Amino acid sequence: MHKDLVLLARTERTVRRHLLTCVVAAVLAGLLVLAQAELLSGVLSGGLTALALLPLAGVVVARALLGRLNGVAGGRTATALKSVLRARLLSRLRDLGPARLTAHRSGELVTLAGRGLDALDPYITGYLPAVAVAGVVPVAVLVRLFAADLGTAVIVLLTLPLIPVFGALVGWQTKAVTERQWRALSRLGGHFLDVVRGLPTLRAFGRARYQATVIRQVADAHRAATMRTLRVAFLSSLVLELVASLSLALVAVPVGLRLLSGSLDLRTALLVLLLAPEAYIPLRAVGTKFHAAMEGVAAADQAFAVLEEPIPGTGGTAAPAPGVPEIRLENVTVRYPGREDAALDGVSLVVPPGERVALVGESGAGKSTLLHLLLGFVTPSEGRVLIGGVDLTTLDLDAWRGRLAFVPQRPHLFASSVADNIRLGSPASDEDVRTAAAAARAAEFVEALPEGYATVVGERGANLSAGQRQRVALARAFCRPGAEMLLLDEPTARLDGRSEAAIVEATRTLAEGRTAVIVAHRPAMIDLADRVVRVDAGRIVSDRLVTRAGPAPGTEAPDHDAWAERVR
Template sequence: MRPLDPRLLRYARATVPYLAGCAGIGTATGVLLLLQAGLLADVVSRAFLGGAGPADVRWTLVLLAAVTFARAALGWLQETVAYEAAARVKSTLRRRLLAHVVALGPTWLTGQRSGALTALAVRGVDALDAYFARYLPQLVLAVTVPVLVLARLLGADPVSAVIVAVTLPLVPVFMALVGLTTQRRSARRWRALAVLAHHFADVVVGLPTLRVFGRARAQAAAVRRVTETYRRESLGALRSAFLSALVLELLTTLSVALVAVGVGLRVVEGRLDLATGLLVLLLAPEAYLPLRRVGAHFHASVDGLAAAEQVFAVLETPLPARGTRPVPDLRTAVLRVEGVTVRVDDRAAPAVDGASFEVRPGEIVALTGPSGCGKSTLLSVLLGFRTPDSGRVRLGDADLGDLDIEAWRGRVGWVPQRPSLVAGTVADNVRLGVPSAADADVLAALREARAAELAPEVPVGDGGGRLSAGQARRVAIARALVRRPDLLLLDEPTAGLDAGTEAAVLHALRRRGVTTLVVAHRPAVLDAADRTVTLGTLVPPVVPLHMALPGDLALDMALPGANRGESGIRPGSAM
């Protein structure tokens, strides 16, 4: 754990001018400190040894008051600048963190703990307040002030200067030794906090299910256990902080005592005048004070440093390769999937195994197959969220990996298998992909999705609260349609809809004439498609004899496309 991580300068540019300002204020503070100590020593020595009265030292006292006021003003200025810089750096880091997480995409997010990421983006970044507002300014003072004080002591009393020069480096050495233990404690505490945040979020999200199965109270013990772990780690970190503060205080106190004893003996013996002795006694503690404060503020900011390490780990996660080639016209270009294979989490069997098919402009192509055969995974490849392990996706004469991925996604409408709705209104959710969409466009998209009964101002809870599953799905379809996409990727778009609404939605999609690739199992969707592509090995379900339908109709319904006279189904083949 470094006092100043260079990555902070790279990811938060506001840190650079702030550090320059701190260095300037620290140097000015050190100069004023020397003036203050010199003036105070002069006043005391003249009053006690020279018999000077108030009138004789009047202007010296005025100058001393002015210097004291200037030091206080510089302290206030440094604190104000520190909090302003902390706010800017936190805003920059949080914005870059969220932007990088979005750029990494849902594939990366599936392997992360949502609660831990939330804690990192909120509480973790906020923990940098103590680091910027207190630790960094004191770190700058710890570099500038001891050097200035040591230089002045060398001119006034070389013996005291040697004592300070020998004992001063011991402080950062002991700080480093203690810091190793503190770093480990802080890392464990942060991991415990991440586990607590993730576990608590999971319990809150799954509370309805837990209550249905009568397991809500059983989770109390698990929450208590995780909380107890966090409590122990927090107290352990505080114990390390208090012990390290004791070590630093003891070391600096003994060092100042060595200087004071030497000065006192030499003043008594007449080898050192009172004014110089007072100056040394006033300056010696000031040489150690910034280092002592650095140690104290370090423990207050260690949570921020640990969180910053986690933030940098996310920011340094490499992004998927991005192309720059313009997106071809989807109204004329053919989308081709050529031998695409995707493996997930080092599983033995690939999620998608050698899929090959094409989607011609204006077609509605249904993608079907058994559950788990990779239909949704293939859609994530087409959206650029996954890179195939082998094979390629071509759009006209261009590889998908060579295209500007953001421009590509801007031309695609997507309805996932489980649509996500945010808290707000129906209109807010429809406009999620196109914030500038006019009210008329929102109403038209809702009508096409057969959700006209939902007024745009109807409130929606987080995750689609207050809406039925069918209504939430129709809002998601409207959200895709309002983008006026050139390609629609739909994952079970009519699940949860009744037959009449399903037919109306399919008719609207057909009337639009947009190239569409739809993952489907329902017969109505398969019948509405121009062609069907089957992934994986399709095994017809066993139909009991007493439920068999005349004319082998049951088998026709079990084999999509069989009622259209198609046969010869092979894995990944187009029908």
């Protein structure tokens, strides 16, 4: 059994109650087979009168009711367990941060949290009760057979282990092919979702048809993996049925011969023939339900692997000194799980207080990873990050992030009002929101909306242009007047000239008096910087100073020669 799932079911009170009801109902229904066989053999042999049909009918009805209870309780157990697991998974994904989500691919995680966890139903409603029944009913049947007929009991005792042995041999192969099937399904779901999200870009560059071909190839791989899994499952069913049938034949033939010879009475023979199959049926059911549950088990393995990932930077309580801090990276290396190449490799960088640093380089060079490192979304595999002389891993991350303003490349807007999207977690008043929007050059288009700042935007800002979404994101940063450090990730990407000019001018105002680290490709954003740092393949390949008109208000101008000497 899956120890993590069982442990989760035992620790959650609601799940434990439903699971206990499901298992007890299944076991009781299995044990009633003994009473049913006793009564039926007695009636058929003439040892009991026709009145025995009434308790026999009662046993049959009781088994039906217990089967119904088993099904209802199993369904509730599955629903409760999946809800708990989904809640924990989504909570952990939130704590891991967006950088770790990128490492996993969001599409694969959506498939895991949806279709993957839904595949746990056969495991919870079928496999777990079947295991409980297989651990109790065969033993009870053997005890009754030993009391009724020693020879038959010995045959059953010797042949009974053959079913779990052959089931385990085929089950190992089943587990391997089912894991391949799940990985194929995960790739299919993840790639499909990623393609749908990027469809406008794909159509713009004429790559939509190519991605349709890729999806077809991935779907064919999943189909082939599914057919391999079904072949193994059918083979397993054939093997288990063959072993059980041969074992029953070894019981039935001697019983028939002894009955003909008169060495065995009819009632005992009927009892033995009715009970012997019930010793094998639970074990065969375990094998059958094991195959049906394997996809859910593979998904559960992946879910618990995500749950066990350490949350970067947790547990710190230290705080850097007040004021704009110095940022120092010392031989920092970052590796994402499941990737061989380092996202950052031995990076050393010093950002003095009040300086504006532009990070440039090709896509995938590690620029966004460096920002996520400063946000505490990822933890260095090697080296350390110092904030005002304090190791970032020892900081209170909530307090540190409260001193940051972050504008991502693709800001997420929620299905709420414009004002709430600008405010986003800050205690800003309506007047503060309007001031922030004006500073971000967003007030003009916001006030032109049907309900102004109360206008509800679609999820991801569906009814706003790219430039408008970016200015709302900048307004969020202006709503954090206490932020001492500004992190910008290509804020002018995919914008037209007018929108870019507005964003650049707003960024210039926003960066005054703050340290700024800007990931930039466009010359207009690079011109805001005091230093330009080029990143390539996770390494800093150049670090040069640029001319700046003067110090930012409220800060001392950094000694460029001294700082350049420290970072070379």
